[in-house]
Amino acid sequence: MFKIVHAQFLAPGIKRFVIEAPRIARKQQPGQFVILRIYEEGERIPVTIENSDPEKGTINIVVQSAGKTTSLLNTLETGDSILDVVGPLGKPSEIRDYGTVVVVGGGVGTAMAYPTAAALKRVGNRVISIVGARNKDLVILEKEMRAVSDALLITTDDGSYADKGFVTDKLRQLIENGMPIDLVVAVGPIVMMKAVCDLTRKENIHTVVSLNPIMIDGTGMCGGCRVLIDGKSEFACVDGPEFDGHKVNFEVLVQRNAMYRTAEQQSMEEFKRLQKAEAEEGEVCAATSGARRGAQR
Amino acid sequence: MSPAASKSKNPLSPKERIKVPRQLMPEQPAEARARNFEEVNLGYSAELAQQEALRCLECAKPTCTDNCPVGIDVKEFVQRIVIGDFLGAAAKIREANVLPAITGRVCPQEDQCEGKCLLSKKVKPLGIGYLERFVADYEQRMGTHIVPNVESTGKKIAIVGSGPSGLTVAGDLIQKGHSVRVFEALHEIGGVLVYGIPEFRLPKQIVREQIDYMRQMGVEFETDVVVGRTVTIDELLEEEGYDAVYIGTGAGLPQFMNIPGEHLNGVYSANEFLTRINLMKAYKFPVYDEPMLDLHGQDVAVIGGGNTALDAIRSALRLGARKAYVIYRRSDAEMPARAEEVHHARQEGIDFQMLTAPVEFLTDGKGWLTAARCVRMELGEPDASGRRRPVPIQGSEFDLLLSVAVIAIGTTANPIVQSTTPGLGTNKRGYIQASEETQRTTRKGVFAGGDIVTGAATVILAMGAGRRAANSIHTYLTTGEW
Numbered sequence A: 001m002f003k004i005v006h007a008q009f010l011a012p013g014i015k016r017f018v019i020e021a022p023r024i025a026r027k028q029q030p031g032q033f034v035i036l037r038i039y040e041e042g043e044r045i046p047v048t049i050e051n052s053d054p055e056k057g058t059i060n061i062v063v064q065s066a067g068k069t070t071s072l073l074n075t076l077e078t079g080d081s082i083l084d085v086v087g088p089l090g091k092p093s094e095i096r097d098y099g100t101v102v103v104v105g106g107g108v109g110t111a112m113a114y115p116t117a118a119a120l121k122r123v124g125n126r127v128i129s130i131v132g133a134r135n136k137d138l139v140i141l142e143k144e145m146r147a148v149s150d151a152l153l154i155t156t157d158d159g160s161y162a163d164k165g166f167v168t169d170k171l172r173q174l175i176e177n178g179m180p181i182d183l184v185v186a187v188g189p190i191v192m193m194k195a196v197c198d199l200t201r202k203e204n205i206h207t208v209v210s211l212n213p214i215m216i217d218g219t220g221m222c223g224g225c226r227v228l229i230d231g232k233s234e235f236a237c238v239d240g241p242e243f244d245g246h247k248v249n250f251e252v253l254v255q256r257n258a259m260y261r262t263a264e265q266q267s268m269e270e271f272k273r274l275q276k277a278e279a280e281e282g283e284v285c286a287a288t289s290g291a292r293r294g295a296q297r
Numbered sequence B: 001m002s003p004a005a006s007k008s009k010n011p012l013s014p015k016e017r018i019k020v021p022r023q024l025m026p027e028q029p030a031e032a033r034a035r036n037f038e039e040v041n042l043g044y045s046a047e048l049a050q051q052e053a054l055r056c057l058e059c060a061k062p063t064c065t066d067n068c069p070v071g072i073d074v075k076e077f078v079q080r081i082v083i084g085d086f087l088g089a090a091a092k093i094r095e096a097n098v099l100p101a102i103t104g105r106v107c108p109q110e111d112q113c114e115g116k117c118l119l120s121k122k123v124k125p126l127g128i129g130y131l132e133r134f135v136a137d138y139e140q141r142m143g144t145h146i147v148p149n150v151e152s153t154g155k156k157i158a159i160v161g162s163g164p165s166g167l168t169v170a171g172d173l174i175q176k177g178h179s180v181r182v183f184e185a186l187h188e189i190g191g192v193l194v195y196g197i198p199e200f201r202l203p204k205q206i207v208r209e210q211i212d213y214m215r216q217m218g219v220e221f222e223t224d225v226v227v228g229r230t231v232t233i234d235e236l237l238e239e240e241g242y243d244a245v246y247i248g249t250g251a252g253l254p255q256f257m258n259i260p261g262e263h264l265n266g267v268y269s270a271n272e273f274l275t276r277i278n279l280m281k282a283y284k285f286p287v288y289d290e291p292m293l294d295l296h297g298q299d300v301a302v303i304g305g306g307n308t309a310l311d312a313i314r315s316a317l318r319l320g321a322r323k324a325y326v327i328y329r330r331s332d333a334e335m336p337a338r339a340e341e342v343h344h345a346r347q348e349g350i351d352f353q354m355l356t357a358p359v360e361f362l363t364d365g366k367g368w369l370t371a372a373r374c375v376r377m378e379l380g381e382p383d384a385s386g387r388r389r390p391v392p393i394q395g396s397e398f399d400l401l402l403s404v405a406v407i408a409i410g411t412t413a414n415p416i417v418q419s420t421t422p423g424l425g426t427n428k429r430g431y432i433q434a435s436e437e438t439q440r441t442t443r444k445g446v447f448a449g450g451d452i453v454t455g456a457a458t459v460i461l462a463m464g465a466g467r468r469a470a471n472s473i474h475t476y477l478t479t480g481e482w
Helices: A021-027 A069-073 A107-122 A142-146 A166-178 A190-203 A249-256 A263-278 A284-292 B014-019 B046-053 B074-082 B086-094 B102-107 B128-142 B162-173 B204-217 B234-239 B270-279 B309-318 B339-348 B459-479
Strands: A002-009 A013-022 A031-036 A045-053 A058-064 A084-089 A100-106 A128-132 A151-156 A185-189 A209-210 A225-228 A234-235 A240-242 B157-160 B179-183 B221-222 B244-247 B267-269 B299-303 B322-326 B351-354 B356-363 B369-382 B388-392 B400-401 B404-407 B446-448
Touching: A021 A045, A021 A058, A021 A084, A021 B102, A021 B400, A045 A084, A045 A107, A058 A151, A058 B234, A069 A263, A100 A166, A107 A128, A107 A142, A107 A185, A107 A209, A107 B204, A128 A142, A142 A151, A151 A166, A166 A190, A166 B299, A185 A190, A190 A209, A190 A249, A190 B270, A190 B400, A209 B351, A225 A240, A225 B388, A225 B404, A263 B244, B046 B074, B046 B128, B086 B102, B086 B128, B102 B128, B102 B204, B102 B459, B157 B162, B162 B204, B162 B339, B162 B459, B234 B244, B244 B459, B267 B270, B270 B404, B299 B309, B309 B404, B322 B356, B339 B446, B369 B404, B446 B459
Parallel strands: A100 A128, A100 A185, A128 A151, A185 A209, B157 B179, B157 B244, B179 B221, B244 B446, B267 B404, B299 B322, B299 B404, B322 B351
Antiparallel strands: A002 A013, A013 A058, A031 A045, A031 A084, A045 A058, A209 A240, A225 A234, B356 B369, B369 B388, B369 B400
């Protein structure tokens, strides 16, 4: 059992958990992730590590509600526990002095981009960060990103905060302004990473993306997370999750991530139905703790 | 000395013993079991076991023991069955084998103990595996595991991986008085025994019971630790105070065929397919959250001819597949799967497409698998493995309609431990170098065995390596000599 020592929403549907996991906290490096399972009947899902505190033995994870497991996770509070947390998994980001690096974080991907930006800054890079979100409420880690960046640019799709537009608009502006860029790191929704790569490919700017395929074990054993890199299968859990974005087949990633859509929708509808039913009976807390034990079925 | 020595408790003469037919293993009828996950073999009754035990010729030089990777004293445990001392028989097996209920179910006995049984020169060999299983299950039912009381040596051993070889090392070393902690990457203990081998061949309850017994003996387990990532071998030795480490991390990464369409939705590795079913219980979706593709009424094929391939396709059948094919590029004679599993699979209605290999997976244009384009093969000259090389027959292509294909053509070494342990020697295929005799690696205090040394093999061979490693770890810890 891994105890949640602090849980807090960063934005609607996006929650940060500080979890007691001393072994992982000691080893975590930027770019890595954990796999967790909330309760006995739960699935295993990969989750971003936003930060860690080796002294206190804690890691921070940031989770956005999307399907049942992430929605259920986001009902957990300080003092609750997660049954299994394993990591840190994946190869760490390659941190060295490149020169000027643009770090692009889209939505909850900002949480994964943050430790990489911080590490790149620490070794002497000029770090320009671009954070994009759908709207004002969903902009996360602004203060943290600002602290590790020489400049922070923010976009919202609807213009409700900072500049209206997409992260690629900002990146294009930087390129058009003639800024020499040695590396782009992009973490976020697949469409965003693909758009960034389409842009940087033309300019011949090396671009690293962090991929998020479906995983089970996270140690290379199952091969479910295979992605097509330069036409060859690689495993995101052990060969990645970071890859040369110009070599990634994003269409296959989108297609494979949709493999269980029907089942995922079924799980989510059932979860919502039970949450609603229990809320109407006035047992909101019982609903979530029951769900945690898998008792909702 | 005659086979029936004077000390024998067996009332039958050797000639009479040969006339006793091999007792059949009671099993679920093929039609019923093909649609459920209950165990296929139901196990001997005490009467059947004693009847079968009577067949043992009690050879002066038993070749069965010589051919057992862990050297079980077969003659002695079978004699104890003859006189009805089933617990004594179990204790005798336990001297050599800490997981008898498991090996009694999954060992390829026909290639080992039973393969060299003297009876098999004239009649069917003694049912050694069935007898082993019987006494192990009997002991479990009686709940009378003997927990040895040994003096502590004060030495600590870390075991990496809780599969058959790691469990063997743990069981052996705890009985020698050492303190043992097993690290497991997954959330359940058992390695391939829980994620790989399906319920109908090895019920998970059996594995849990064996592990509970180890806990009673004092073995500690820690799940959710990926050694190499969560903690390194060097940290275990230097910071956590372990005196020795045993690496038994198993076979590793699934191989793919590198043919077009392997990334399509509906194409699985056998490891993923079996892990979803066995470890994650995806077949109980939505009670369990992990999903898998619905196989009801679907046509499914597995590519490969090993035990893993058969486990996968027989699971698919149980999950409602309409047609279930094995596609294997060689012929029956070369199939590496256990004879009993092939026999069971045929009874259940698995369609074996022998001398056949897929060359491409076809799609509906939306990313989903629709068929495997296959080619028929013929056998040519022997290849490096000594088996005749399959050669494609020109113009023999045909399409096999499928919605799910499972690739079970083997594995390659998982590099996580090797790449994070400086000085740990590996061979050119990436497996860990270890002495065949002592399982010592190139690093002092570090031992390795099982699939991570040999490449994919069997449960019992991994256990054999574990046994050798336990002996050599004990020697190292007591003498300090490397």
